[in-house]
Amino acid sequence: MDPNADLTSRFLQLACGNWITQMLHVAAELAIADHLAVASPQGLTAEELAGRCGADGESLFRLLRGLASLGLFAETDPRRFVLTPLAELLRSDHPGSQRQFMRMLGGEHYDAWADLLHSVRSGESAFRHRFGEPVFDWYGHNPERGAIFNGAMTDFSRVETEGLLATWDFSRATHLVDVGGGRGQLLQAVLHQHGHLRGTLFDQPAVVAPVAVPPALAGRFAVAAGDFFTAVPAGGDTYLLKHILHDWGDDACLTILGHIRAGLAPGGRVLILEQVIPPGNAPAPGKLLDLNMLVMTEGGRERTPDAYGHLLQRAGLRLAALHPTPSPVTVIEAVAA
Numbered sequence: 001m002d003p004n005a006d007l008t009s010r011f012l013q014l015a016c017g018n019w020i021t022q023m024l025h026v027a028a029e030l031a032i033a034d035h036l037a038v039a040s041p042q043g044l045t046a047e048e049l050a051g052r053c054g055a056d057g058e059s060l061f062r063l064l065r066g067l068a069s070l071g072l073f074a075e076t077d078p079r080r081f082v083l084t085p086l087a088e089l090l091r092s093d094h095p096g097s098q099r100q101f102m103r104m105l106g107g108e109h110y111d112a113w114a115d116l117l118h119s120v121r122s123g124e125s126a127f128r129h130r131f132g133e134p135v136f137d138w139y140g141h142n143p144e145r146g147a148i149f150n151g152a153m154t155d156f157s158r159v160e161t162e163g164l165l166a167t168w169d170f171s172r173a174t175h176l177v178d179v180g181g182g183r184g185q186l187l188q189a190v191l192h193q194h195g196h197l198r199g200t201l202f203d204q205p206a207v208v209a210p211v212a213v214p215p216a217l218a219g220r221f222a223v224a225a226g227d228f229f230t231a232v233p234a235g236g237d238t239y240l241l242k243h244i245l246h247d248w249g250d251d252a253c254l255t256i257l258g259h260i261r262a263g264l265a266p267g268g269r270v271l272i273l274e275q276v277i278p279p280g281n282a283p284a285p286g287k288l289l290d291l292n293m294l295v296m297t298e299g300g301r302e303r304t305p306d307a308y309g310h311l312l313q314r315a316g317l318r319l320a321a322l323h324p325t326p327s328p329v330t331v332i333e334a335v336a337a
C-alpha cells in the first residue's frame, strides 16, 4: 500500500475542482433538475432527458454518471436518473436554489479564474485582463449575463438574509437603506417581517429598473437608482451594505462610507454584511471568496476585523460590534465616531 495514496487522492480531488464546477454548470444550464422535478418519480433515462434539454444522449449519460458519483442525481436503473437532496439545489423553484449561482460560476467567473496567475503576479484584476473592463461595467454591456449575476446574488443571499433576520433586531430602526441592494429581495424580506419599518433600495439604474413595489409593501418600499460613488439616499437610520465593500479597495470603500456617514441620521447604525477573515489556518469560506475578489474586482478583498476597524475609523465611523450569524456572513455594526 502506497503510504501517500490518501494524500494523493485528496490532492487530486482538490486539483480537479474545475472539472466539478463545469459539471455542475452544465447541469444548471441544461436545467436537468427542473426536468427531473416534473418527471414521474421513476425519473428519466439519459436519452429522455437529452431529448428534453437538447443534448447528446451518450454524453449526457456520462455527465450524469459522474455527477451521481458525487451525490448529485442517482442512477436507479441502467441509464435512468432521479434527483437527490443535493441535486434539488439545482432546481429553479427550490427555496435554497443555487441554479443561477452555478450558471454564473461556470461562465465569465470561470474564464476570469483562468487568469488567476496574472492576478497573483501583478495584483491586477484577472477579469479586466481577460474582458477588458471592470466587471460591473461588463455586466452593464452584457445584460443577459447581468441578469444571471443578479439571480446568483439572490441565490447566494437567501441563507444570508435568514441569518441577518435571526441575528439583528430591527425593532429600533425606522428607515433602512440597502446600498447596492440588487433587486431588493433582502430588503423586502426585512420589511415583510417588520411592519413598522420603511425601506429604500439603492442600486445602479439597470439593476433596479425591473423592480416593482409589491402591493403588500406599498408606501413603505422605495426604489432609488444612482451611483454610490456620487451619493446615496440620505436620512436613513440604518444603512445596510451586503457584499458591497468586499468588491472594492480601501479608497473606493472610503468614498462609499463617506456618503453614508454624511447621510446617516443621528444615532444611526451602519450594518456591513461580509465574511470576516479569521486569523490562522482555520478553514473559512471567506479565505477562498477573497481570491474570487482578487480575480473579479479592482482591489476588492475580504477583510479581517482589524481591517474593518481601521477602514471605519478612516471613514468617521466606529466599529461597535461584530455579530456572527448562522450563515457565513458576519454583521459588522458601525456607528458615527
Ligand SMILES: C[S@@+](CC[C@H](N)C(=O)[O-])C[C@H]1O[C@@H](n2cnc3c(N)ncnc32)[C@H](O)[C@@H]1O
Pocket: 136, 153, 154, 157, 179, 180, 181, 182, 183, 202, 203, 204, 207, 226, 227, 228, 229, 241, 242, 243, 244, 247
Ligand atoms: C456583489 S453585489 C451585492 C448585491 C446585494 N447587496 C447582495 O448581497 O445580494 C454588488 C452590488 O453593487 C451594485 N453596484 C456596483 N457598483 C455600483 C455603483 N457604482 N452604485 C450603486 N450600486 C453599485 C451592483 O449592481 C450589485 O447589485
